[in-house]
Amino acid sequence: MLGNTFGTLFRVSSFGESHGPALGVLIDGCPAGLEIDLDHLRSELDRRRPGQSKLVTPRKELDEFEILSGVFEGKTTGMPIMILTHNSDVKSKDYSAIKDLFRPGHADFTYFAKYRHRDYRGGGRSSARETVARVMAGAIAKQLLSKIGVEIRGGVVRVGNVVAKRYDWDTVEDSEIRSVDPDVVDQMREEIQAARKERDSVGGTIEVQALGVPPGLGEPVFGKLDAAIAGAIMSIPATKGVEFGSGFQSASSRGTELNDEMLPDGFCSNAHGGILGGISSGAPIVLRFAVKPTSSIPQLKNSIDKNFQAQEIETKGRHDPCVALRAVPIAESMLALVLIDYWLQDRAQQSLRAQYDPIEEIRYGLSPSATKESGDE
Amino acid sequence: MLGNTFGTLFRVSSFGESHGPALGVLIDGCPAGLEIDLDHLRSELDRRRPGQSKLVTPRKELDEFEILSGVFEGKTTGMPIMILTHNSDVKSKDYSAIKDLFRPGHADFTYFAKYRHRDYRGGGRSSARETVARVMAGAIAKQLLSKIGVEIRGGVVRVGNVVAKRYDWDTVEDSEIRSVDPDVVDQMREEIQAARKERDSVGGTIEVQALGVPPGLGEPVFGKLDAAIAGAIMSIPATKGVEFGSGFQSASSRGTELNDEMLPDGFCSNAHGGILGGISSGAPIVLRFAVKPTSSIPQLKNSIDKNFQAQEIETKGRHDPCVALRAVPIAESMLALVLIDYWLQDRAQQSLRAQYDPIEEIRYGLSPSATKESGDE
């Protein structure tokens, strides 16, 4: 329950502050014998890294990492893997102006309320810089998932009032916008630039999918696969909501619209988003989540200080006007962490059953004839 | 990770099948000395119970319960509390028609894929009947929360295309609709009856709030309070999405709209929904979730059987056309379970700190002058 650790059988512990000496992640439960793909790990970190374009913060985080344990002669040993990144770009700048103030929309006040401590150097542990740990662990999880045929992908489906109309997954990473719809990339970019010009910020929605997930992952009741994923996604900074398949639209729908009929070759549709009763159906897992506009905006705001006195505050500095874009690899990582953990959980029990009642694996999923509107494949 | 248990310090284990001999819940971590309010427990069960009106299923579940352990002379002993309900209304009806078929939209297929077992008697463990365990545990959690000044309430804010426009929490339980807006109760009822007449079902959205939550509950990174709540809510049958505060609307908003400024007497607004950086702010916790239309509708649908042969299926029987109404007490229960667990977690650490660095409790929340549009108080 202590918040810095995630997972049961593939367990990830994150540590480090945004402006402390280092951040990192400790991974326990990775089987031995895996050749770690360092290039992939680095490229995942690059996807998360700020400074990729004019639209995201110009801060330069090098994200050089070192693996301090758990890997020997290029392969995992089954022991805990410690991956460390040093904070290379920590400026000893002057924080005195905001040292005792709470930035609206940030965790400054709530962390102070809980810990009576104000890490004024950029949010400390509540900074989105912490997500570097998630992406490092997520990269290892993705490498493992690829061995069992699971692929994860994500893209932006909304920025402010600009909404993606079609899906072309091949072009998502072609621009820093990461739109699933190449036709609206320019509009999304303009939406962000307009917000920036008005000293404002703008929100967005991201869709993430997992393809190739076998039927049967998930647990009953509280341990439903979508419950676990929802928790994992909501833990991403600035996230305000998460939905699966037909999502919130379900509330205004009729049962006949969402009933995902079944044919021998698969589901006719995927309103259920790949999970039924908390257990994967074999159809693509499809989820979306909403990211609020960046809370740090260069405008004067009412706030209070540590003594609960009224103050005005203006958050200056280097910030993304739309943090949604960078949330894509983070969300993919969280989804990967959940899936590998549930795969392990499922396999433990299937292995035991196989000792007394061997069963054949079931393959099922979306029918080739299913409608592809939602971008399922 | 095994799915039938929830919580770390207040731990709830659910068991039982919809048509087995009994369902129940085992609660560990309830402190000793609590006088259990049996009337409250019963009234909570009644709120969840089907058969309350023509709009919900006419099945009569008596939900008589017995407490088999953990309570002595009317008070909790600190030992595990076992509460059992016997399934009194289990008809030995003829299931042969659907015995080997998978009902579309249900967990029949996915449970079969995982367990190779088809509890054709009404869904078995995946039946919403399981939620009786949640409500019993939730009632105990609510009784504990009331001792620390936390109140939980919920109501329906949308049924199909009918949306609540204002909040009047005092009238929610006046009708079986549980609308937060008394003005639209009749429209919501008509929406449901229309669906029923067309042999169809309809979805809905529920809002749940927690008032009086002190600032400081929640953990960093993965253990964020909203992450835990999101997971808890998504575990409710038929739920397709969950959001906090400004929710999905955040994606189309500007930062200036959601920046919840702070005054010495509280937050000016509550777009953050009572949680910032994963930690409670003292403002009301506000969340909404979408429930899909009942999957069981009396229409012929394409499906398959256990041998993956094409079949047609029509789900007959006693079912709610809109399960959202009954989800209200279930969601309240899940929220209560999360909050009491996090309160315990927080208090453990605060108690230790108090041994070497005593600190005063912070009280903060929504400013009396804050806008009340969203029904916050």
Added chain:
Amino acid sequence: MLGNTFGTLFRVSSFGESHGPALGVLIDGCPAGLEIDLDHLRSELDRRRPGQSKLVTPRKELDEFEILSGVFEGKTTGMPIMILTHNSDVKSKDYSAIKDLFRPGHADFTYFAKYRHRDYRGGGRSSARETVARVMAGAIAKQLLSKIGVEIRGGVVRVGNVVAKRYDWDTVEDSEIRSVDPDVVDQMREEIQAARKERDSVGGTIEVQALGVPPGLGEPVFGKLDAAIAGAIMSIPATKGVEFGSGFQSASSRGTELNDEMLPDGFCSNAHGGILGGISSGAPIVLRFAVKPTSSIPQLKNSIDKNFQAQEIETKGRHDPCVALRAVPIAESMLALVLIDYWLQDRAQQSLRAQYDPIEEIRYGLSPSATKESGDE
């Protein structure tokens, strides 16, 4: 950490008080498709049951059980298994004499200190009656272990000053003494009867073994297999110590005596007790534990009451003069619970590794030429 639950992947929750309406156990993580052997379950309960002879307490506990969930048509469904026993022999006798007193050597005082509650009806939750839950869960675990070739056995190796000199596992269950050495059964019986005559009680030592455990079970550092087993065994009422292989004798030994050399066909000896570095070696797992003499003895003792006033107390009633005999099936159960949990843990990771680096299973253990003094096979 809440004390009434044990295990991670095979999770057992115990509940119920000695004189409450019922006791039981909830088992989560048992795979589907297992045909439960009810006769075996019942015979295990009989082995634990008091009233088996003159030497153990004449109380008659029928231990009739019912399975309320998780089993359908004779087979496990993968859902939580609830097994309930009703307390049939609960006399409404007069407890007023000891109602407010703490019995020396019992948990009366410590439970009162923690819970401020005195379940004077026989110890409540701290009564050894609780172990019925362990044995029921252990029976299921043993049935699963038998599918993977693991056999567990236990017997008494010491009663007071009578020590077993040789091992004959075939005769252990021939008498209520459960001595591993048939030659000392009568002496052990006399030791116990002598204690009883003198209104006293006597301690004992039990040895438990697991045969057929494959090499590789266990986790590094804190999760060592012997660490987990030691915790499980120490949780048995009245246990004061636990040791593996050469045990406490190691302290007075030289390294050359305990060095367990290795030959191609197995270990030459088993001073390590089947576990090296916390991981099973394939040799039999061998452990012993000491059980203190029954604390309830019919002699006047100094004690205090709930107001910390001096009192004299004499514990009357039906009690075993040597509880060690009945601890045998309980210890076997605890060992079974640990082993099945670790097997599942190990198999999860091996299954994942098999997806990218298939490895052959290693078989190794005690060499056929090894000395058999300690009863290894």
Added chain:
Amino acid sequence: MLGNTFGTLFRVSSFGESHGPALGVLIDGCPAGLEIDLDHLRSELDRRRPGQSKLVTPRKELDEFEILSGVFEGKTTGMPIMILTHNSDVKSKDYSAIKDLFRPGHADFTYFAKYRHRDYRGGGRSSARETVARVMAGAIAKQLLSKIGVEIRGGVVRVGNVVAKRYDWDTVEDSEIRSVDPDVVDQMREEIQAARKERDSVGGTIEVQALGVPPGLGEPVFGKLDAAIAGAIMSIPATKGVEFGSGFQSASSRGTELNDEMLPDGFCSNAHGGILGGISSGAPIVLRFAVKPTSSIPQLKNSIDKNFQAQEIETKGRHDPCVALRAVPIAESMLALVLIDYWLQDRAQQSLRAQYDPIEEIRYGLSPSATKESGDE
């Protein structure tokens, strides 16, 4: 269950290999506002460090550590504390002779069986070098325990055939032998030197005590305080047994001898070792554990290689002939980790109870008139 993490509310994760670039420990759950005593941390590390005398290995491990997170301006922040030590004395020596061999008595074979990987550079993760992580975490736990009045101490009570006869806790750290009895220090030293001369090693027994533990720590059934401590102690490398209070002697005792009568001012004796029914009684917690002789001895032994071919092996190098001496601070650390975790667990529930049923703290323990033979105070 993954083995490298310990604790629930005070959670410690260990990582690193003996000959890898670094070892360290990640601590989550330490409350904010604690001024870390770096001198104490360093002195604890020094106590564990080899190279303190001729009797222990001459290897020089500097154990310089750095704190990479969780501490800001000298105080804990409530965030995870990462403490790292670099392996400064890693010689690139020639391991080719034993590269593919399994050293008898070591974890080489079992780690290979599980992970199919042989970290020939000194045992990798199974090396006792790992205990540096335990001692660092234990130092923080001890600092917290001192704030609640709990003191932990340990000493050697047996080396080979030399047994301590009396307790003088003030002189334990005066020699590298750490004997609780200053009168037998020289004999213990001779016992060790004799073993060394004969190219052999010798075992020992350590006693650890916790003073000032309030009554009420511990959980029922599986979560007994002694069960948790037993697991923690058994996880220390080379440990073969653990016992509490009267321990294994209980097996040959009568009930009258161990019945720890109670007076208004405390227990008359402490055969129970400070724990009754799994819950602390207020009397000193007293435990002993046996450490086997060092497995690495410079004598030719039969072994096998990775291909299961017969080989002879002689373990050379720098090793302690009696590892028991260095186990003292490690055991103290493990005991500290358990106690702080259970204190937090207990306090969570007591805090909740205090909201509706305030109770006064109970103080109780060993009576001043109690016999002091076992060194209790």
